[in-house]
Amino acid sequence: MVQQPHGPLRSFGRIKARPIKSRQASLLQSLLPTIALDLSRPVDFVTLKSDATEVWLEIGFGGGEHLAAQAATRPDALVLGAEPFLNGVASALRHIEAASLTNVRLHAGDARDLLAALPDASLDRVFILFPDPWPKLRHHKRRLIQQDVVAELARVLKARGRLRFATDWANYADWTLERLTRAPELVWTAQKADDWRLAPADHAPTRYEAKKLGDIAPVYLEFERTAAA
Numbered sequence: 001m002v003q004q005p006h007g008p009l010r011s012f013g014r015i016k017a018r019p020i021k022s023r024q025a026s027l028l029q030s031l032l033p034t035i036a037l038d039l040s041r042p043v044d045f046v047t048l049k050s051d052a053t054e055v056w057l058e059i060g061f062g063g064g065e066h067l068a069a070q071a072a073t074r075p076d077a078l079v080l081g082a083e084p085f086l087n088g089v090a091s092a093l094r095h096i097e098a099a100s101l102t103n104v105r106l107h108a109g110d111a112r113d114l115l116a117a118l119p120d121a122s123l124d125r126v127f128i129l130f131p132d133p134w135p136k137l138r139h140h141k142r143r144l145i146q147q148d149v150v151a152e153l154a155r156v157l158k159a160r161g162r163l164r165f166a167t168d169w170a171n172y173a174d175w176t177l178e179r180l181t182r183a184p185e186l187v188w189t190a191q192k193a194d195d196w197r198l199a200p201a202d203h204a205p206t207r208y209e210a211k212k213l214g215d216i217a218p219v220y221l222e223f224e225r226t227a228a229a
């Protein structure tokens with residue numbers, strides 16, 4: 001794969017991967033190759049999209065519960081997912097198999113490599129749900145939301161495309177608001193507190209969210225890509 005100009009991926013709070021159960025291991029062998037995105041060459045987006053009405057991306061899908069739930073609700077949309085943690089990918093494959101989903105494609109790696117491979121204005125929706133919080137000040141530079149990633153998100157989102165970011169860490173919420181509202185292409189859609197305090201109607205709770213490890217109740221920040229370039 002072409003190396004992208006970003007820093008190395010750091011693992012947050014995961015000293016050791018759990019052993020992968022045998023059914024999941026077999027899906028890594030059989031199902032993953034059939035739905036894995038090939039980033040060793042430029043993505044042929046027209047072929048990838050095929051007859052899907054929209055293309056969505058979930059960054060850091062963890063165990064894949066949310067990704068699978070969204071894909072099941074919208075079979076007309078193609079749902080891309082990026083997750084470097086192999087146990088998470090294996091778990092997502094179980095959900096994909098259980099729901100017989102045919103509209104999911106996965107990148108078992110760094111989302112920044114997938115973003116770089118996508119054409120401009122190609123995505124209708126992006127989800128970044130409960131990304132690794134890196135709460136210590138000296139680790140903030142490891143957070144996913146950085147200026148280069150914000151620029152990439154603005155580039156790949158279509159006009160009127162939407163980005164949903166959720167966190168239960170106050171400082172990460174502030175950090176993200178500061179960086180995303182600084183991007184002229186992205187507009188925070190909230191009109192009132194409940195717009196960010198309450199889970200959106202189409203939200204599917206995630207495994208990490210259920211653990212309530214953060215220092216605040218979850219906030220859901222929804223942004224819209226402006227029409228202007």
Ligand SMILES: C[S@@+](CC[C@H](N)C(=O)[O-])C[C@H]1O[C@@H](n2cnc3c(N)ncnc32)[C@H](O)[C@@H]1O
Nearest residue numbers: 060061062082085110111129130132206207208
């Ligand atoms: C705290 S977990 C949350 C997982 C899931 N979204 C949830 O809410 O249950 C953050 C996830 O982001 C993944 N992650 C971290 N950096 C990433 C990157 N650069 N690209 C894609 N995924 C990443 C981690 O492996 C981890 O699974």
